[in-house]
Amino acid sequence: MRRGTETDVYDVFAKFGDDATEPIRWVGSVRSGDPELAWHAAKEIYTRREYCTVLWVAQRSGMVVSGPEDEAILRTPDRLTYRLPTGPGRRRRARIKAGPVQPVPR
Amino acid sequence: MTLTTPPLTDEDERLARKYELWEELPEGYREAAARIASFQALAELVGVLPFAEWVDRAPDYERKQMLVAKVQDEVGHGHVTARVAEDLGVGREQILVDFAEGRTKLLNIFHYGFESWEELGPAALLMNSSAIVQFQALDQGTYLPYARALRKIEKEESFHYHHAIDLTHQTMVRGSVAQRQRAQEAFELWLPRLLAYFGPPDSDTYQQNPMYRFGLKVKSNDTLRQEWLTKIVPVFQELGIFVDPALARFDEDRQAWDYASPDWVETKRIIKEGGPRYGDWRSKIQLSLERNGAYRDAALARAAA
Numbered sequence A: 001m002r003r004g005t006e007t008d009v010y011d012v013f014a015k016f017g018d019d020a021t022e023p024i025r026w027v028g029s030v031r032s033g034d035p036e037l038a039w040h041a042a043k044e045i046y047t048r049r050e051y052c053t054v055l056w057v058a059q060r061s062g063m064v065v066s067g068p069e070d071e072a073i074l075r076t077p078d079r080l081t082y083r084l085p086t087g088p089g090r091r092r093r094a095r096i097k098a099g100p101v102q103p104v105p106r
Numbered sequence B: 001m002t003l004t005t006p007p008l009t010d011e012d013e014r015l016a017r018k019y020e021l022w023e024e025l026p027e028g029y030r031e032a033a034a035r036i037a038s039f040q041a042l043a044e045l046v047g048v049l050p051f052a053e054w055v056d057r058a059p060d061y062e063r064k065q066m067l068v069a070k071v072q073d074e075v076g077h078g079h080v081t082a083r084v085a086e087d088l089g090v091g092r093e094q095i096l097v098d099f100a101e102g103r104t105k106l107l108n109i110f111h112y113g114f115e116s117w118e119e120l121g122p123a124a125l126l127m128n129s130s131a132i133v134q135f136q137a138l139d140q141g142t143y144l145p146y147a148r149a150l151r152k153i154e155k156e157e158s159f160h161y162h163h164a165i166d167l168t169h170q171t172m173v174r175g176s177v178a179q180r181q182r183a184q185e186a187f188e189l190w191l192p193r194l195l196a197y198f199g200p201p202d203s204d205t206y207q208q209n210p211m212y213r214f215g216l217k218v219k220s221n222d223t224l225r226q227e228w229l230t231k232i233v234p235v236f237q238e239l240g241i242f243v244d245p246a247l248a249r250f251d252e253d254r255q256a257w258d259y260a261s262p263d264w265v266e267t268k269r270i271i272k273e274g275g276p277r278y279g280d281w282r283s284k285i286q287l288s289l290e291r292n293g294a295y296r297d298a299a300l301a302r303a304a305a
């Protein structure tokens, strides 16, 4: 990962519509010399049609972003197989194969 | 700018591999993507000028509001595509300065203005529909930041398209004979311009074009031109515009459109030497660069501090 460098670029995040469960998502970026003006530019450029409920801008120089070199550590399936949904399935098959449970003798 | 030619790949592969800004890009790809994004940014910003000058001549308040919305949308498209170019290393100042100083060529349709209000509707309808056909192909392209920008732009273009239909419809329903005549003439004036806008007929080697091979250009000129005619001719007919078969006619046997070949010599001349309003648009851009220069410098100095 690396720190963003541009001080005059703001990434824009927004949430649209009435569905409160919708995530806030990245919609694009604007160029601006000032954070508040960046927010206004984002409003004018990215909220022209849909009903927008949340609008954030983040200066790129204040962000930390992943790069291609992070691919390996970000790919959960490759390094953390036990977290995958297929894990319990594999265990279930192993259980079936293992045969019947043996109750404690009374 | 010279483009390095990428290796030949088969058709599916051509569009299947997509790229993000931060990925390692094939040799020459970055320049090609920057070129297409900066070219569109300029087209959006200059393409809106003929509409902007009609804002204070709009015949009623509602039309004025719609026109203002369109103008703002288009400038927004300019910002969004300029951001794509800027992330690839081509600044918006450079895009505008290159144009103002005569180093960038404009597509033929951006060299004109409108002579009457009745011309604006049919011309806008032809332009919007061709932009929509172009963008719907381009958004399947391989550079993802550009494809995303286009998806946002398409939503607004579709609003402009319906606005242009409505505007033309108003003329054709409520207009005088002279006004309807102007709408008819506008169609006949702009149709060949838009046919030319899609570019020269496909050569045998269009697939060798680096833009095409990179998957930044998705469909061939002729494919797009045919798709566009299929979309737009019935719309005009429905609006009561007479589409002269000599201008465009669907050939049932070939299942393709025949159309009057645009004047390619004149088209090339306009692009090279400038059309009727080219000088006006250049000086407008020049003026706004000068007028806003002090504010821009102060804002950017503050951002950097």
Ligand SMILES: [Fe+2]
Binding pocket: B044, B073, B074, B077, B153, B157
């Ligand atoms: Fe546009």
